[in-house]
């Protein structure tokens with residue numbers, strides 16, 4: 001049997017096994033890249049890649065964020081297998097953002113490797129939960145890989161967000177939920193829409209990604225800063241979803257006259273939607289995360305039941321120790 005090597009390269013990894021070399025979430029000259037999703041911390045150096053394999057959701061969100069199309073790409077559907085010399089590659093749903101994928105690799109001699117990218121094992125309004133499959137080697141993220149990161153039930157978080165939005169509007173305030181533009185904003189919009197709120201998207205980047213979600217069958221309805229009468233809509237009672245409060249306010253100032261804008265800013269109530277809101281230096285907000293929490297990471301790894309786990313992201317060393325405590329040989333990849 002060959003030796004498996006996994007090493008950190010740029011925003012991702014280079015995996016080598018026998019004659020097979022695959023780049024994961026990074027570009028390596030002359031090699032094929034498996035792209036799990038199009039968040040900025042997974043797309044470094046992709047221009048160098050010889051060939052990119054990803055879902056249409058990933059390619060479409062990549063394009064919506066202002067990137068040039070790839071010349072040599074293969075669109076893989078979730079659940080489908082793509083064969084190349086020495087390895088079969090299957091795309092599995094990662095539950096993180098639109099199109100997000102875990103890659104399951106079966107090498108010719110039978111070795112099975114699962115690469116998670118970023119993943120979430122909990123269903124959300126717009127993304128289905130990732131499911132574990134057994135593999136000999138697991139390469140897993142550990143963003144929330146410490147026991148202090150345990151998220152409350154999603155429905156409870158949803159209810160708290162909707163209740164807060166209602167209360168604030170009743171008091172004449174304007175709730176603003178900050179959420180990154182790919183994935184979290186769309187979940188926030190779907191949630192607020194389910195609560196019957198009028199929603200103003202505060203950033204063009206959110207609007208563009210929402211269009212991709214709509215093309216992929218997700219029903220999202222919102223106003224934009226260029227919708228006619230947006231000032232009146234906000235004045236009468238609407239919630240804002242923003243991926244950059246600074247840009248949202250800057251653009252609002254261009255369309256709303258000074259005094260009205262001052263009044264509007266004084267009525268804003270800002271909330272962050274992020275797992276990190278549970279942390280020590282927490283901002284006001286709600287722990288809505290697109291990642292698996294600590295317990296989810298442990299349960300997932302146990303279900304994969306690997307001989308060895310490679311762990312990446314900031315909490316990799318500590319999470320590796322926890323996996324070792326569960327009887328899984330684990331190595332941080334930092």
Ligand SMILES: [Zn+2]
Pocket residue numbers: 037039096118
């Ligand atoms: Zn991500």
